[in-house]
Amino acid sequence: MNLSHEREDYLIKILKENFPNDIKxxxxxxxxxxxxTVAPEKIVDVAxxxxxxxxxxxxxxxxxxxxxxxxxxEIVYHLSSATNPDQRDILINLKESVPRNSPKATSLVKIWxxxxxxxxxxxxxxxLQFEGHPRPEKLFLNDNWDGPPPMRxxxxxxxx
Amino acid sequence: MTTTDKPTQENTLGSPSPDEPGAQTLTLSVGPxxxxxxxxxxxxxxxxxxxLNAQPDPGYVHRGIEKIIELxxxxxxxxxxxxxxIIDASNLNHAWVRAIEELQGVExxxxxxxxxxxxxxxxxxxxxxxxxxxxxxFLGHTTMFMWPLGDRELFIDLAExxxxxxxxxxxxxxxxxxxxxxxxxxxxxxxxxEYFEKRLDEYENIFFKNPLFTSRAKGVGVLSRQKAIExxxxxxxxxxxxxxxxxxxxxxxxxxxELDFKVHTRPDxxxxxxxxxxxxxxxxSSQLIRQILKKLPSGPVRRKxxxxxxxxxxxxxxxxxxxxxxxxxxGEGGDKPYRARYITGSYRNMAAISAVLEGVRLADxxxxxxxxxxxxxxxxx
Amino acid sequence: MSAxxxxxxxxxIELLADSLNVWVGKLSDxxxxxxxxxxxxxxxxxxxMYSLWPVNITTACCxxxxxxxxxxxxxxxxxxxxxxxxxRQSDLIVIEGTITKKMAKRLRxxxxxxxxxxxxxxxxxxxxxxxxxxDSYSIVNGAHEFLPVDVYVPGCPPRPEALEHGIIMLQEKxxxxxxxPQS
Ligand code: SF4
Numbered sequence: 001m002n003l004s005h006e007r008e009d010y011l012i013k014i015l016k017e018n019f020p021n022d023i024k025x026x027x028x029x030x031x032x033x034x035x036x037t038v039a040p041e042k043i044v045d046v047a048x049x050x051x052x053x054x055x056x057x058x059x060x061x062x063x064x065x066x067x068x069x070x071x072x073x074e075i076v077y078h079l080s081s082a083t084n085p086d087q088r089d090i091l092i093n094l095k096e097s098v099p100r101n102s103p104k105a106t107s108l109v110k111i112w113x114x115x116x117x118x119x120x121x122x123x124x125x126x127x128l129q130f131e132g133h134p135r136p137e138k139l140f141l142n143d144n145w146d147g148p149p150p151m152r153x154x155x156x157x158x159x160x
Numbered sequence: 161m162t163t164t165d166k167p168t169q170e171n172t173l174g175s176p177s178p179d180e181p182g183a184q185t186l187t188l189s190v191g192p193x194x195x196x197x198x199x200x201x202x203x204x205x206x207x208x209x210x211x212l213n214a215q216p217d218p219g220y221v222h223r224g225i226e227k228i229i230e231l232x233x234x235x236x237x238x239x240x241x242x243x244x245x246i247i248d249a250s251n252l253n254h255a256w257v258r259a260i261e262e263l264q265g266v267e268x269x270x271x272x273x274x275x276x277x278x279x280x281x282x283x284x285x286x287x288x289x290x291x292x293x294x295x296x297x298f299l300g301h302t303t304m305f306m307w308p309l310g311d312r313e314l315f316i317d318l319a320e321x322x323x324x325x326x327x328x329x330x331x332x333x334x335x336x337x338x339x340x341x342x343x344x345x346x347x348x349x350x351x352x353x354e355y356f357e358k359r360l361d362e363y364e365n366i367f368f369k370n371p372l373f374t375s376r377a378k379g380v381g382v383l384s385r386q387k388a389i390e391x392x393x394x395x396x397x398x399x400x401x402x403x404x405x406x407x408x409x410x411x412x413x414x415x416x417x418e419l420d421f422k423v424h425t426r427p428d429x430x431x432x433x434x435x436x437x438x439x440x441x442x443x444x445s446s447q448l449i450r451q452i453l454k455k456l457p458s459g460p461v462r463r464k465x466x467x468x469x470x471x472x473x474x475x476x477x478x479x480x481x482x483x484x485x486x487x488x489x490x491g492e493g494g495d496k497p498y499r500a501r502y503i504t505g506s507y508r509n510m511a512a513i514s515a516v517l518e519g520v521r522l523a524d525x526x527x528x529x530x531x532x533x534x535x536x537x538x539x540x541x
Numbered sequence: 542m543s544a545x546x547x548x549x550x551x552x553x554i555e556l557l558a559d560s561l562n563v564w565v566g567k568l569s570d571x572x573x574x575x576x577x578x579x580x581x582x583x584x585x586x587x588x589x590m591y592s593l594w595p596v597n598i599t600t601a602c603c604x605x606x607x608x609x610x611x612x613x614x615x616x617x618x619x620x621x622x623x624x625x626x627x628x629r630q631s632d633l634i635v636i637e638g639t640i641t642k643k644m645a646k647r648l649r650x651x652x653x654x655x656x657x658x659x660x661x662x663x664x665x666x667x668x669x670x671x672x673x674x675x676d677s678y679s680i681v682n683g684a685h686e687f688l689p690v691d692v693y694v695p696g697c698p699p700r701p702e703a704l705e706h707g708i709i710m711l712q713e714k715x716x717x718x719x720x721x722p723q724s
Contacts, residue, residue, distance in 0.1 A: 030262065032411065033475055058405075059392040060477075061503035063488050078475065078488065078503070082389045082403050089411035091475055093488075114392025114511050118503075125226075140219035140540055143643040144679040151227060157676045192644065193598045193628065193651050199644075220644045221601050224677040239697075240673055246602040246698065290608065309612025316609075326700060327605060537602050 007087060008034055011054065019046055037095045040105055047094065047111045050079060056092055058082035062118035064126045068153040071100045073126060077108065077115065098128070107133040125151035185212060190525070192220050199536040202513075202529070206522060214517035214525070216510055221540040226502050233495040234260055235467055238330045244504060245538040246327055248287040250279040251480035252504070253332045258413060259476025259487040259500070260334045263469055272336030272461045273415040278452045279322065279331055280414075280478075281445040282315050285356070286327075287481035288438045289315075291533050295435065296367075298526035299376065304367050311359055314352045321345060336462030346453045353446040360443055368439065377432040381516040381528030384429055391511040395483020396441065397532050400434035402427040407479035418455065421448055431531035438533070469497045482506050482533050506539040577720050585720050589658060590712040591621035594631040596651060601638030603665040603698040610701035620708050633660045633711075634688075638698070639667035639674055640681045649687050660715075662707055663690045666697045673697065 008028035015026055015036060022042035028034050038046050050056040060078040067074060077094040081087045098105050107130035109116045120139040122128045127149035130136060141150070148155055184207070191201040201217040225244065229237040234256075241256045242249040254276060261267070268276075289308040296304025316326050321342050323329040331338050367373055383393070388401035398405055406423040408416040424440035426433030469491035477486035483505025492498040509532050520528050576582065599607070611617045611624065625631045628651060640648065652659065663684040666672030671682035684690050691714060694707035 029473055035473070058389055060394075060484065060486065061392075061488070061501070061508065063499075063501035063503075065490060065499045065501075076488065078486075082398070082405055085404075085410075088405055089407075091477075093473075093475070112392065113390050114508070117507070117510055138219075140222040141679065142217070142219060143646065144219055144222055144641055147678070150224060150678045155227075155678070157227075157231065157678070192647055193596060194626070199599050199601065199604070220641060220647075221639065222641055222643070222679050223601070223639055223674045224679050225674075228674065228677060243602050243673060247605045290605065293608070293612065306613045309609060310614060312609070312612075313614045326609075328698065 005031065007090065008032065011087075011090070011092075012036075014054070015046070015049075018049060022046065032089045033091050033093070035093045035095065037097075040096045040098055043094070043096050044106055044108070044111070047077070047108050050092065050094070051111055055081045055084040055087070057112075059112040059114040059118075060091065062115050062122060064122040064128060064151070066100075066126060066151065066153045068100065072097045073100060073103050073128060075105055075122065075128070077112075079112075103128045104131060105129070106131050109133055125149055127152065188522075191217075199540075202517075202525070204517070204522070204525065209522045211517050211520050211522060211525065214514050214529075216513045218510065218536060218540050221537045223541065225541045226500065229500050229502075230496060230498070233467055234334065234469060234497070237500075238333070239328065241502065242328055242330060243537075244502075244541050245287070245480070245482065245506070245535055247290045247535075248283050248481040248538075249328050250276075250283040250331060251478055252485055253330065254280060254414070255476050255478045255480070255485045255487050257332045257334050257476075258478060259474045259489040260469065261465070262474035262476055263472050263489065263491050264334065264465055265470075266335050266463060266465045268336040269460050269463055270415070270457045271340075271459045272463070274452050274456050275337045275341070275461055276332055277415045277419065278449060279319065279329065279337075281448045281452070282319055284445045284481045285442050286312050286315050286319070288442050291481075291530075291535075292435075292438065295527065295530055298530050299373060301367070301372060304373075307359075307363070311356060314356060318345070318349055318352060321348075333462070333465075334467075335465030336460070338462070340461050341456075346456075349453060350450055353449050356446050357443060360439065360446075363439070368436070374432065376524055376527055377430065377435060377531070379428075379430050379432075380524050381431045381520050381531060382429050383512055383516050385427075387515050388429065388512065391515060392508050393483070393512045393532075394508050395479070395481070395505045395533065396434055396437045397483065397509050397512055399423065399425045400437045400531075401429035407477060407484055411477070413478060415452070419448060419451055421451075431528050434531040434533070467495050469494065480505055482535060482538060483508060502541055504538045504541065506533070506535045507541070509534055510539050573721050582720050586716050586718065589632070590715045593620070593622050593633045593660070593708065593711070594625040595622060595633040595635045596628060596631045596655070597624050597626050598634065598648070598651060599637050600640055600644050600648070601665075601667060603638035603667070606698040606701055606704065607635060607637050607664065610704045615701040615705065617705070617708070620705065620712070622708060628654045629656055631655065632658060633662065635662045635664055635704075636668040636684050636688075636690075638665040639672070640684060641679050642681060643679075645681045645687055648684075652688055658715075660691045660711055661688050662692045662694060662704075662711060664694045664699055664704060664707070666695060669693050669695060 005028050012026045025037040056079040058080045060080050063076040065074040074097050079092045119130050124138045124141045186206045188204045199220045203215045205213040242253055289312040293305045293308040320326050323331045383401050385402045388398050404423045404425045409423050421444050471493045474489045477484050486503045488501035489497050490499045512532055513529050668684045674680050692707045692711045694703050696703050
């Protein structure tokens with residue numbers, strides 16, 4: 001197995017060249033895993049660039065993380081590539097942070113239609129808001145739960 | 161059931177007319193109590209008997225697993241993370257230990273890696289067989305229900321002798337596997353896989369060349385390559401649409417780098433292609449089982465790994481029976497993860513349900529959506 | 542509640558209807574009693590025991606073992622258990638595992654639509670007490686919270702043999718039960 005980070009470094013270099021001010025951080029955390037942190041306003045541009053220029057056309061998922069001590073939510077888009085066989089194993093974590101008291105982000109459904117369900121889940125589980133989402137309704141929790149968004153850190157189980 | 165009558169226009173029977181404003185449509189709720197739905201509900205909009213739009217309504221099995229694994233230590237969580245796809249427990253378990261090992265920097269010994277692959281491949285066969293038998297129910301084909309379930313027991317017995325449980329193994333732990341092969345396992349496994357391959361030939365003749373099946377699967381429920389990619393589908397669904405993505409090849413984990421196997425794809429993207437991808441994969445897996453048993457190195461099966469999730473981020477992903485299953489894990493140094501995001505194959509393929517069902521006749525609905533191999537429990541978690 | 546007696550009506554037809562009602566009621570009591578005697582009851586219970594058709598509803602992962610039990614090796618049809626699509630003609634709910642709040646509503650709806658006699662088997666630890674997911678935010682901790690349960694089958698998941706044993710236990714229960722449990 002090839003253990004060098006050439007492809008990762010190349011991708012990071014290209015991203016940094018094209019978005020010198022908007023990308024706050026881009027690192028290869030280990031082989032074939034890249035973290036890219038961007039400002040929430042610029043995420044659409046970076047996402048379009050990733051999809052069209054670098055062939056990251058295959059959304060793998062969206063995670064939201066509640067950093068309640070830092071009073072922010074982090075939204076992470078996990079992206080991989082299906083059309084380019086050379087970078088199928090590379091996974092880009094495209095991250096943005098939104099403040100906890102007004103968790104508003106821009107929906108990327110227009111760029112990757114596959115993230116629709118994941119964003120819907122983040123809406124119900126964390127109380128996030130995605131602007132431009134086609135169906136900002138509950139997905140799993142409809143009828144199941146009507147308390148506060150359950151994945152937030154302050155929600156505990158009764159016997160915990 | 162509700163009908164929406166809009167000002168009538170001439171509505172030619174049988175032709176899908178999604179854009180025609182005058183069409184008379186019927187909204188039908190299918191499930192969860194329905195022989196063609198499983199643990200989910202589909203809200204289907206019909207024109208005549210052609211489906212215009214189908215929206216899944218999941219959440220009937222949402223159990224809050226992501227929350228639970230934040231509150232339990234990583235060993236106690238193993239049974240919990242297996243439960244979403246109980247028929248494919250080992251692969252999900254593998255994703256979990258892969259994420260943990262990536263953070264801990266622990267590499268299991270070679271024999272442990274091979275044994276992991278062994279159980280994974282057995283699980284893949286079992287899961288596909290279970291899926292195929294339910295496909296038989298949806299086709300109304302009782303033999304197709306009984307045979308695969310009967311042959312599944314061959315592998316269930318094997319797995320039981322290896323791990324001690326029929327379907328919930330908890331066999332993979334950080335650092336390796338729980339126990340070594342029992343005596344006589346290899347001979348028995350080789351015998352059974354060879355028998356199973358003969359059975360697959362029989363299946364081919366009885367089920368897959370049968371007009372009862374082909375007429376309802378060929379050309380029905382087409383998911384184009386482009387659509388499959390942009391909807392983020394994975395596993396047999398993606399390969400049935402002609403993309404040869406398989407994590408076992410693309411990102412060779414465990415012992416898959418040293419094993420010799422093919423990735424099977426079909427170009428058409430209809431129900432038939434997806435079914436045949438499953439069948440080809442079962443053949444490949446049973447070949448892999450024999451190969452693993454032949455190449456199995458000697459040595460320990462497990463290395464000591466601490467019960468701790470070091471600070472950092474990891475993304476452990478494996479190719480499970482239903483596609484890529486992954487954990488996005490964030491550690492804080494305690495014995496529990498700070499956050500463990502659980503993304504399963506079915507969850508990703510849920511987006512394909514509406515795409516596949518569009519334009520399909522209502523009678524073909526169960527077979528079409530089930531060909532995606534959508535296991536509602538796995539999607540809801 | 543008032544202690545007033547209902548006003549007796551003088552209308553002869555109404556009086557006649559009232560007394561007729563009383564007689565019909567008495568007659569049906571007698572019929573019930575006759576049917577509930579040994580030989581007839583045995584025949585009816587025998588018929589009920591071996592045609593336990595469960596509803597087609599699956600609640601969670603125990604359904605995999607229910608599937609295996611209906612499959613070739615274990616074949617629940619030997620005991621007369623055949624999953625069936627129509628609610629009105631089925632008499633058994635096998636709750637296969639975790640009951641989420643969303644599913645609990647539907648299960649109750651299904652139970653209410655079924656014809657009497659109807660039976661409930663709670664299969665798996667989750668259906669008994671919540672099991673692995675006890676106290677999670679979206680589940681109900683056990684089927685007994687909203688349905689009367691006849692037989693509990695423990696295990697996570699119960700082996701098909703255990704489910705068979707549960708069904709035999711239910712059949713034993715039916716064998717010794719009355720034809721009209723309500724009266
Ligand atoms: S008892 Fe176990 S197998 Fe059954 S539903 Fe619960 S977790 Fe799943």
